[in-house]
Amino acid sequence: MDSAGSSYAIETINLTKIFPDWWGRPKVKAVVDLNLKVRYNEIYGFLGPNGSGKTTTIKMLLNLLHPTKGHAFVLGGRSTDPAIAARIGYLPEESYLYRYLTARETLDFYGRIFGLPASVRKSRIDTLLEMVGLAGLGSRRIGTYSKGMMRRIGLAQALINDPDLLILDEPTSGMDPIGTRQIKDLLLELARRGKTILLCSHLLADVEDVCDRIGIMYGGKMQVEGPVRELLQHRDELQILTGPLPPKAREEIESVVRREGSWCKITTPVDKLETFFVNIITKAQETQPTSGAKPGTGIQGFLAAQPASPSRAVLEQLVAKKPQPVSESSADRAKTEPTEAVPPSAPKKELLEHLTEKPVEKTVSAEAQTEKPSEPPAVPKPAVRQDILEKLLGGRKGPDGSTEQTRLPDSEERRDAE
Amino acid sequence: MRNSWVIAKNTIAQAVRMKVAAAVILLLLVLLPTMAWMLTGDGTLLGRLQSFSSYSISLVGFLLSVLTIAVSCYSLHSDLRTRTIDLVVTKPIVRYQIVLGKFLGAAGLNLFLLAGFSCMIYGLTTATPRFSKAPEDQIARARTEFFTARRVVAPQMSEEEISRRVEERIETLRKNRQLPDLPMSEIRATLWEQERIAQKSVEVAAVKEWDFQTVFPPKDPNSVLFVRYKFQATPEPPNQEVYGQWRVGDFRQFRTGLREYKTPVYGVERSESVRTLHTFTVPADATAADGAVTVGFFNSPERNFSTVIFDQMEVLYQVGGFGVNFFRVVLLMAIRLVFLAALGVSLSTWLSFPVAALFSLMVFFAGLINGFILESIEGLGAVLGLVYRFTIRWFLYAIPRFDGPYSPTDYLVSGEVLSWAFLGKAVLITLAVQMVLLLAIGIWIFSRREIAKITV
Ligand SMILES: Nc1ncnc2c1ncn2[C@@H]1O[C@H](COP(=O)(O)OP(=O)(O)O)[C@@H](O)[C@H]1O
Ligand SMILES: [Mg+2]
Numbered sequence: 001m002d003s004a005g006s007s008y009a010i011e012t013i014n015l016t017k018i019f020p021d022w023w024g025r026p027k028v029k030a031v032v033d034l035n036l037k038v039r040y041n042e043i044y045g046f047l048g049p050n051g052s053g054k055t056t057t058i059k060m061l062l063n064l065l066h067p068t069k070g071h072a073f074v075l076g077g078r079s080t081d082p083a084i085a086a087r088i089g090y091l092p093e094e095s096y097l098y099r100y101l102t103a104r105e106t107l108d109f110y111g112r113i114f115g116l117p118a119s120v121r122k123s124r125i126d127t128l129l130e131m132v133g134l135a136g137l138g139s140r141r142i143g144t145y146s147k148g149m150m151r152r153i154g155l156a157q158a159l160i161n162d163p164d165l166l167i168l169d170e171p172t173s174g175m176d177p178i179g180t181r182q183i184k185d186l187l188l189e190l191a192r193r194g195k196t197i198l199l200c201s202h203l204l205a206d207v208e209d210v211c212d213r214i215g216i217m218y219g220g221k222m223q224v225e226g227p228v229r230e231l232l233q234h235r236d237e238l239q240i241l242t243g244p245l246p247p248k249a250r251e252e253i254e255s256v257v258r259r260e261g262s263w264c265k266i267t268t269p270v271d272k273l274e275t276f277f278v279n280i281i282t283k284a285q286e287t288q289p290t291s292g293a294k295p296g297t298g299i300q301g302f303l304a305a306q307p308a309s310p311s312r313a314v315l316e317q318l319v320a321k322k323p324q325p326v327s328e329s330s331a332d333r334a335k336t337e338p339t340e341a342v343p344p345s346a347p348k349k350e351l352l353e354h355l356t357e358k359p360v361e362k363t364v365s366a367e368a369q370t371e372k373p374s375e376p377p378a379v380p381k382p383a384v385r386q387d388i389l390e391k392l393l394g395g396r397k398g399p400d401g402s403t404e405q406t407r408l409p410d411s412e413e414r415r416d417a418e
Numbered sequence: 419m420r421n422s423w424v425i426a427k428n429t430i431a432q433a434v435r436m437k438v439a440a441a442v443i444l445l446l447l448v449l450l451p452t453m454a455w456m457l458t459g460d461g462t463l464l465g466r467l468q469s470f471s472s473y474s475i476s477l478v479g480f481l482l483s484v485l486t487i488a489v490s491c492y493s494l495h496s497d498l499r500t501r502t503i504d505l506v507v508t509k510p511i512v513r514y515q516i517v518l519g520k521f522l523g524a525a526g527l528n529l530f531l532l533a534g535f536s537c538m539i540y541g542l543t544t545a546t547p548r549f550s551k552a553p554e555d556q557i558a559r560a561r562t563e564f565f566t567a568r569r570v571v572a573p574q575m576s577e578e579e580i581s582r583r584v585e586e587r588i589e590t591l592r593k594n595r596q597l598p599d600l601p602m603s604e605i606r607a608t609l610w611e612q613e614r615i616a617q618k619s620v621e622v623a624a625v626k627e628w629d630f631q632t633v634f635p636p637k638d639p640n641s642v643l644f645v646r647y648k649f650q651a652t653p654e655p656p657n658q659e660v661y662g663q664w665r666v667g668d669f670r671q672f673r674t675g676l677r678e679y680k681t682p683v684y685g686v687e688r689s690e691s692v693r694t695l696h697t698f699t700v701p702a703d704a705t706a707a708d709g710a711v712t713v714g715f716f717n718s719p720e721r722n723f724s725t726v727i728f729d730q731m732e733v734l735y736q737v738g739g740f741g742v743n744f745f746r747v748v749l750l751m752a753i754r755l756v757f758l759a760a761l762g763v764s765l766s767t768w769l770s771f772p773v774a775a776l777f778s779l780m781v782f783f784a785g786l787i788n789g790f791i792l793e794s795i796e797g798l799g800a801v802l803g804l805v806y807r808f809t810i811r812w813f814l815y816a817i818p819r820f821d822g823p824y825s826p827t828d829y830l831v832s833g834e835v836l837s838w839a840f841l842g843k844a845v846l847i848t849l850a851v852q853m854v855l856l857l858a859i860g861i862w863i864f865s866r867r868e869i870a871k872i873t874v
Contacts, residue, residue: 034812057868062507062508063507063508063869064504064507064508064868064869065868065870066868079508082510082511082512083510085508085509085510085511086510087665090505090508092501092504094501094502094504096500096501096502096505097502097505098428098431098432098502099434099500100431100435101428101431105431109424109428110505110509112420112424113421113509113510113511114509114510115420115510157505230511242668297724333776351739400864
């Protein structure tokens with residue numbers, strides 16, 4: 001708790017990193033006078049092309065690199081403080097995992113360092129493995145995993161301590177579109193639970209869907225920073241989305257618009273490739289089920305299995321926000337699967353009952369509220385999406401494609417709906 | 419501490435997947451029983467026991483030392499190279515816990531293996547008399563000289579006597595203005611050496627007596643006192659043998675002119691080869707109640723024509739059992755392994771695996787011949803000596819000794835007791851000082867290290 005106030009989850013002051021060459025002369029200015037401020041409870045998109053200094057910044061935040069100049073504060077203190085480190089989840093740029101450990105041993109190893117008791121570790125590992133879609137592969141050595149699978153374990157590892165602050169360095173690299181979609185959903189869900197997320201990426205689509213605010217780095221310097229909506233909004237244009245209309249009605253609309261002195265263009269919306277891909281896979285799965293792991297429970301599983309912890313109240317509120325009818329399937333699963341996952345002890349059952357009943361107001365920041373798909377009209381979409389996801393999750397053995405251009409269909413609608 | 423154990427466990431999981439670990443374990447599992455079968459020594463049961471215990475303990479000690487070095491140097495370096503350490507250090511763990519964990523893992527694994535293989539050696543050794551079908555007298559000899567723990571007592575060297583004579587001679591030289599142009603310490607050392615040799619020599623027709631104190635053999639009618647010695651003779655006797663007339667007992671009785679002796683004085687006569695270690699035994703009641711005993715040697719002019727110079731003279735008596743002594747010998751080996759684990763981990767906080775392993779091996783081998791180097795380089799010329807004095811000698815003083823009294827095999831081979839006091843001293847010097855210092859340095863370096871910095 002140095003000079004940094006506790007009003008920011010992440011704050012850097014003139015953070016600078018200059019890598020010297022072999023002779024000690026300054027060579028690469030990786031980060032220059034960076035003043036990054038990430039508020040509590042927001043998803044911050046940390047963008048920039050390759051080599052712009054994102055990873056270097058993160059490593060300085062986590063004391064993996066020492067700043068040449070300036071300071072980095074995390075959760076109001078230094079990440080070297082174990083009390084603060086205990087509240088951070090970190091997914092490095094690559095999966096730096098012990099190849100000789102199995103997925104389960106890996107999670108157990110980190111769980112132990114966080115000092116989690118055995119029963120908590122076991123139930124969390126079960127739900128996390130389920131969540132990242134590797135439930136059936138928990139006893140395989142990490143060394144035999146594909147890159148995307150390692151990424152998933154890396155993510156599970158970052159969540160083992162139920163962190164308040166998640167620092168994710170290109171979480172979707174090497175992931176298939178389904179995995180990417182899943183991570184985005186997870187991030188939204190976590191943000192609703194009051195977590196702060198620093199999402200570092202060069203895949204703009206990843207960030208656009210989920211981030212509250214973004215900052216764009218180039219050459220180690222912050223180029224532009226602000227709320228996603230403000231940065232992307234066309235202030236002088238409007239979009240109207242309707243169901244099928246007879247030609248006559250269209251003409252009328254056009255004439256009304258022209259009468260107001262504006263211009264008008266009517267087209268048919270085109271699916272994003274991501275939506276298309278997800279739909280194809282869903283259909284394929286109905287006819288030829290894969291021999292891989294069972295479908296994951298998604299975020300609900302993880303939430304439900306959370307033992308009584310400080311964040312329990314938040315969890316209850318958050319999950320209760322899911323409207324009953326649409327999240328039918330996931331609610332069903334929440335009733336059965338988590339209890340399978342946790343050991344015989346029962347206390348979590350009553351928690352589950354809370355989860356599916358009480359609708360409580362959520363407690364995220366004002367900004368997050370306007371951004372997240374939490375308003376009534378937007379709700380059905382994510383729920384349905386999740387349903388699809390859950391069918392797909394873990395049914396796949398590995399990633400098979402880049403996620404460069406994926407973009408969520410409903411994200412547009414969300415913006416439009418506002 | 420909890421975190422360190424977690425790291426230690428992981429280190430062990432990592433180590434058991436190293437090929438060198440599997441190789442060492444397999445090799446020992448095959449070699450130890452084979453050695454117990456094949457090594458027969460001089461054909462007697464005692465010889466067989468001595469050669470097996472000596473080779474097996476040496477082999478286990480050597481291979482586990484190498485394995486300890488390999489594991490301790492590899493683990494942290496591998497974590498740094500594969501960058502798995504990046505994830506670990508961002509968890510609520512303090513850097514010193516990681517270094518300690520690596521150390522505990524490397525040491526723990528090897529101590530576990532040491533315990534296992536020691537049990538195997540102990541089992542094979544104690545089973546040998548039963549399976550070798552040796553005659554009764556050989557079994558009895560093995561019992562008194564191998565399956566025992568004997569204390570070795572050196573004679574009372576009258577150092578004051580030597581000092582007095584040295585000072586006398588210096589005085590004489592000074593008066594005669596014959597003092598050589600050398601540093602005083604060097605003159606003194608030379609004279610001291612000359613006097614010491616003079617003290618060890620027995621001229622023809624002369625008698626030499628060695629007084630021993632604190633000799634307390636068990637009060638058992640069967641217990642014996644061992645007299646162990648080695649000599650040379652000038653001029654060399656034609657058959658390489660010296661005939662000796664020995665007396666062992668409390669000589670104060672006839673020095674003070676007592677008529678009746680309270681304790682017996684035993685006489686022994688033997689003709690024995692030069693430059694070989696010899697032992698004879700007399701009943702243990704030769705020692706006086708206060709623990710004093712004297713060994714006398716008469717260089718008989720009837721059979722000998724040479725001055726006999728004793729290089730070694732000591733008496734031994736039983737103080738404990740084989741089992742406990744074996745256990746302490748294993749502990750002495752354990753100290754070595756624990757030190758090497760600390761050395762490897764400490765070095766790997768800033769050196770790469772090959773460099774750290776090479777340096778550790780160097781320390782290990784230097785430790786094995788530490789005493790030898792110290793002795794042999796002591797006699798170097800002025801320039802070389804100066805260079806040496808400021809380099810190698812400091813290095814040798816800084817590292818632990820693994821030879822001489824720190825070598826585990828000698829205790830078992832000669833059935834000598836390894837005292838708790840000596841073990842305590844080794845723990846104090848090697849572990850409490852040298853090891854703690856090494857770990858502290860390693861922790862200091864690792865805590866300041868920029869983990870994610872890449873050096874190409
Ligand atoms: N250890 C290092 N030594 C020298 N240069 C480095 C090191 N790490 C990163 N850099 C340089 O710093 C710049 C920023 O890198 P990085 O932060 O990894 O970018 P990105 O935004 O892609 O994560 C790059 O030019 C990279 O080459
Ligand atoms: Mg990067």
